[in-house]
Amino acid sequence: MNISVKLTAALLTIGLLAGCAGPNQRAYDNYTLCSALGGAVAGAAVGAVSSGGSGAVGGAAVGAALALLLCSTDEAKAETVVAAEKAVxxxxxxxxxxxxxxxxxxxxxxxxxxxxxxxxxxxxxxxxxxxxxxxxDSDKDGVPDYRDLCPNTPQGVIVDEDGCPIAGQTILSLTGVNFEFDKADLTSEARTILDDAVTALLNTDEVVEVRVEGHTDSIGSEEYNQKLSQRRSESVVEYLVSKGVNGNNLIPVGMGETSPIANNDTDAGRALNRRVDFIVNTK
Known part of the structure; x- marks a missing residue:
């Protein structure tokens, strides 16, 4: 192999490398254009050496074509890798x-x-x-459902770290829980009202002990009202148990007329005082 042939091969190799991986490639936004330019320069140089200048144009065309064939494959591979990375x-x-x-x-x-x-x-x-x-946090008590041992606690009730009402908290206070005159028998309207308590207690009855407090107005003697309210509290507990509430954690307590929340001198006030409170017991 003579010197001119060796020089030809060297120039062509250098040109292709320059087009595919040289600094010019990084200077152009279009990778394919850079490859073609590098190949063209190499081809022109080879043509000039081998033919004394007359083959420069033809050599440039051949070099550019070779560069495109060699370099476009690398570009396609690079794009495939990028696409694959985005797809994962x-x-x-x-x-x-x-x-x-x-x-x-x-x-x-x-x-x-x-x-x-x-x-x-x-x-x-x-x-x-x-x-x-x-x-x-379904009941909005600040304790998420997965940690809440007392789901669906009524809104506004203060709870502990397990989501259960703390001792002394009133879970529910119901007025209109009326009884037959001078008896402890619940009226049909009272049963309907107590169904709200059933909903609340079913979500706490296994972990919270609740006092079911019966209150009266001031009509009658204090001793009589105390005994009447006790019987009525027991009647309320019986109804709740019949609806599926765990009676083991329900404590009926007759409060009589000792804890009024309104004036007993008016019909409206006495009606408010006749109520049933559900309070978390202090164990």
Missing amino acids: CEHEPVPGALLDARGCAMDSDGDGVVDGIDMCANTPAGVTVDEVGCPI
Whole structure:
């Protein structure tokens, strides 16, 4: 092989490398154009050497074609790799999401709400969350459902760390729980009203002991009202048990006329004083 042939091969190789991987490639936005230019320069040089200049144009065309054939394959491979990397994102980026190095949205606690939007990070696995990633709290007592031992506590009732009403808290206060005259028999209207208590107590009866307090107005003697209210409290407990409430944690207590909440001098006030309160017992 003579010197001119060796030089030809060297120039062609250098040109192709320059087109595919050299600094010129990084200077152009169009990778394919850069490759073609590098190949053309190499081809022209080869033509000039081999033919004394007359073959420069033809050599440039051949060099450009070779560069495109060789370099376009690498470009296609690079695009395929990028596309494959984007396709493996488990969570697509959304406004406000925190992204990892690949541009994928992150979900550190795996609750389905991506980081950056998740307002309750590190939620335990399997816990149902709302749209901002916080555990569901159905009764709005501040204790999420997965930790709440007393679900559906009436709103406004103060609860402990387990979501159960604390001692001394009134779970429910019902007026209009009337009885037959001078008796402890519930009226049909009273049963309907007590159904609200059934709903509340069924969610706490296994873990909370409740005093069922019966109150009267001031009509009659204090001793008589005390005994009457005790019988009526027991009647209320019997009705609640018949509806499925655990009677072991229900304590009937007759309060008589000792704890009025309104003026006993008026019909309206006496009606308010005739009530049944459900209060968490102090054990």
